[in-house]
Amino acid sequence: xxxxxxxxxxxxxxxxxxxxxxxxxxxxxxxxxxxxxxxxxxxxxxxxxxxxxxxxxxxxxxxxxxxxxxxxxxxxxxxxxxxxxxxxxxxxxxxxxxxxxxxxxxxxxxxxxxxxxxxxxxxxxxxxxxxxxxxxxxxxxxxxxxxxxxxxxxxxxxxxxxxxxxxxxxxxxxxxxxxxxxxxxxxxxxxxxxxxxxxxxxxxxxxxxxxxxxxxxxxxxxxxxxxxxxxxxxxxxxxxxxxxxxxxxxxxxxxxxxxxxxxxxxxxxxxxxxxxxxxxxxxxxxxxxxxxxxxxxxxxxxxxxx
Numbered sequence: 641x642x643x644x645x646x647x648x649x650x651x652x653x654x655x656x657x658x659x660x661x662x663x664x665x666x667x668x669x670x671x672x673x674x675x676x677x678x679x680x681x682x683x684x685x686x687x688x689x690x691x692x693x694x695x696x697x698x699x700x701x702x703x704x705x706x707x708x709x710x711x712x713x714x715x716x717x718x719x720x721x722x723x724x725x726x727x728x729x730x731x732x733x734x735x736x737x738x739x740x741x742x743x744x745x746x747x748x749x750x751x752x753x754x755x756x757x758x759x760x761x762x763x764x765x766x767x768x769x770x771x772x773x774x775x776x777x778x779x780x781x782x783x784x785x786x787x788x789x790x791x792x793x794x795x796x797x798x799x800x801x802x803x804x805x806x807x808x809x810x811x812x813x814x815x816x817x818x819x820x821x822x823x824x825x826x827x828x829x830x831x832x833x834x835x836x837x838x839x840x841x842x843x844x845x846x847x848x849x850x851x852x853x854x855x856x857x858x859x860x861x862x863x864x865x866x867x868x869x870x871x872x873x874x875x876x877x878x879x880x881x882x883x884x885x886x887x888x889x890x891x892x893x894x895x896x897x898x899x900x901x902x903x904x905x906x907x908x909x910x911x912x913x914x915x916x917x918x919x920x921x922x923x924x925x926x927x928x929x930x931x932x933x934x935x936x937x938x939x940x941x942x943x944x945x946x
Contacts, residue, residue: 641678643771644671644707645744646722647762648682649697650928655713655721657934658682658703659870662722663713668763672722675707679816680724681766681774683736700733701743701774703872704819727870728825729832730778743774768812775815779828829871833859836924837878843892843900844914845922846880860884862894862935867942873924874932882914893944894921896933903945 646662654663664672681704686697705724713719734743742748744766747755758764766774818824839855840847848856860877863869877894879887886892886907893901898921902912916922923930940946 641676642671642674643678643766643768644675644680645683645701645764645766646680647685649685658705658724659727659872659875660724662724664720664722664763666718666720669710669720671763671765672707672710672720674765675722676710677707679704679706679726679771679819681771684733698733700735701730701778702733703727703729704775704778706820726820727872728819728828729872730775731828731831731835732778732780734774734777738777743770743777745770772812772815775819825871829861829873829876830859832873833876833878836873836876836926836929837922838925840878840922841880841883842877842922843883843887843916844880845916848880856880858884860887862931863938863942864888867938869935869938872932873929875935877921877931882911886911887939888943890943890945893940893946894931894936895940896936898923898931901940901944901946905945 646658646664648656648658648662655661656663662672681701683701684698686699705727708723708725711721711723713721736742736747737754741752742754744764747759749755834855834857837857838847839849839857841857846857850856857878858881860879861869861871862875862877865871869875877887883892891903891907895901900915900919900921921931
């Protein structure tokens, strides 16, 4: 097994769904085959327009996932699908280059410039320690916590709040075990969702912070983990405890236009008064973090008592 980088563009021409599958051409088959059973990191490249204002794309690593299997594309004989599990958004997008270097050693020349030939390879192998460094930087609370050497920064975020491992396990092995541990995944998902919604309930507009500075809003999965819902902000909503309870029991849902839907059996008037006056969801400032239609549709079809 070998870890890899999967380059993904939000407006890609490939049939990508980073939460469950990655579409790629035959030249990358051997690299992806080596990654089956192991983890990958997703990288979003920049996209250049005519002028500086047209340049978009985060140019950063933004998530990790585990490759489970490969299947041929039934419609294109020279393309394949890599199916993934254990998808998890990073708490912070990790720039390709920071602290004077690159996380992928091969992509930096001796003079410090980027090896553009290798950088243009959309699926490429990555060393275990480089993978660990990207993940540890991705789960640091901020850039300052991630600071260290460009290849292997100190591990504040990924290890924080969890009992240390004992024995002779490598750092890379410890990082992978953190990535599949439900307590760590729940904590990371909560931070990303709370941050996207500015600690504000999307249904009610309430923002309550307790005396210790902790927001009371909860992070709700739209499609639950038990139903194979991924740990991505696009499968999450920041909800007060009451709104979360109603959402999980199908008393409320969300339309594709982000209107708040209520059960056909009706809700008592005091409950209805909790919702935003315009009966629309409060959305993240960044549209890329808004709920994905595929998850909203699943909730309406499988959970909502509409």
